[in-house]
Amino acid sequence: QKEVEQDPGPLSVPEGAIVSLNCTYSNSAFQYFMWYRQYSRKGPELLMYTYSSGNKEDGRFTAQVDKSSKYISLFIRDSQPSDSATYLCAMSDAGGTSYGKLTFGQGTILTVHP
């Protein structure tokens, strides 16, 4: 079983829809949670960063972390065709032995059609 599970999709939604992306994890030591967006043949770019449980909002993006359920989500409001990309969740226990290691989910391929 992988430490981080993410449904690869693909997910196809109409422009303007609310998109929900999710990851589950098994390592209770994870404390830092990130969402990256990766366009085709490009490097992942950081979208959201969250520490521990709770919600964080940044423009059209909202990240949620539920450590009790080991479940994190990314919501995209008013989705745009430019949001079409692969979304990767990533996690770290930072202060543990893994130092700077990020553990990634498989990524969800999202297409927003006009």
Next chain:
Amino acid sequence: DSGVTQTPKHLITATGQRVTLRCSPRSGDLSVYWYQQSLDQGLQFLIQYYNGEERAKGNILERFSAQQFPDLHSELNLSSLELGDSALYFCASSVGPELGTKRNTIYFGEGSWLTVV
């Protein structure tokens, strides 16, 4: 543009050969990370260097090695290449050695596409 520079962008080589991938971190970043991305395994952490010293090691094969030089650039050496080594290799960098604040999150380069034939 993340500020992390990787060369070459694309590389095609034969099985059994050796290649070197190069990375220049963002200005001011002391940590360099190498990740491998393949279709079946996703993004996998290989190794981390901080200010010239190895800091953390992931599932890096013995055929692979890396180093960080005094000017902070890093090289990933892949030897005795196999078909299964074909992947996108990312370099990333961050300010410090440990993740834990937004300031010390990691930023990825555009990657080096390696195709082994």
